[in-house]
Amino acid sequence: MKLSADLKAFAARLGHDFKRPELLVRAVTHSSISSATRPDNQRLEFLGDRVLGLVMAEALLSADKGASEGQLAPRFNALVRKEACAEVAAQIDLGAVLKLGRSEMLSGGRRKQALLGDAMEAVLAAVYQDAGFEAARGVVLRHWGDRIANVKADARDPKTALQEWAQARGQQPPKYVEVARSGPDHAPVFTIAARLQDGNEEQATAGSKRHAEQAAAKALLARLESK
Known part of the structure; x- marks a missing residue:
């Protein structure tokens, strides 16, 4: 399988060259357009959430070696919440390449925070399955870097x-x-x-x-x- 021009451009924005392009295609496929021969991204989303969580836990421990669990927990939540994933997705224009059913497209699905956040997690899982944890870690740190640096302020409700x-x-x-x-x-x-x-x-x-x-x-x- 070869990636379309728009997915190639997205992969470049993401910063990962997929050896298995079908993983990226699945990651951007919403359930509203899935079929027996076109699986959606829900299973990848499940995995990507865990990949993101592990990367963030390691990053927070490394960034503040004296922080307690009580200090780290709200910072972690601020970095992995759906809103943060959706913001990263918007920055790399993930919405433009989402594969959606007609009803989702008509209802503004490319801009919906929940869809963007879920798809971002699925994309991280696709990177992980394509090239391993270090590759996924690199993508996360590249796109969440500023958030990790500023998370002490962002974590306060x-x-x-x-x-x-x-x-x-x-x-x-x-x-x-x-x-x-x-x-x-x-x-x-x-x-x-x-x-x-x-x-x-x-x-x-x-x-x-x-x-x-x-x-x-x-x-x-x-x-x-x-x-």
Whole structure:
């Protein structure tokens, strides 16, 4: 099997030359278009999640040799969560090469965080099966490198941190208010305001209420702590 031009370009962005191209084809095949002769990426996703986890566990232990398990756990979760995988997938334009059924394409599947995150894990498993753990490790460290370096800050939950900031100053817990909603029903976009009792407020927009709340809390906390 030979890779199509778009998959060759993706493999170059990924940084891995597949000896078994069928693995990459399977990794980008969603269940909405799978068949008896065209397997989907779900089994690869299962494996890729474990490959990513082992790479990240090793990387965190190496990066901070004095960190306790309690410090490492939230950092690990921040690096392997579906949102982080989807962000990496978006950076290398994985969505452009996903093989989707018609319904998924019409509903914006190439931009869906869950699909991108799952496919990214499947791609890591494809690299692992194609060339072994060291090759997969190299791909992960190449594309997660900045996140690993900044994970101490990223691992802190913004909503929890903002609530602690408010309570330490005798304020009520922050409130999260939906300011606006746009986009179609299958892909809504939310604008959420994080508001404190003293009148401080920041807004953020995201594809889910939870992500918008987290982003608004992070923005507000960053402004408060910079004063």
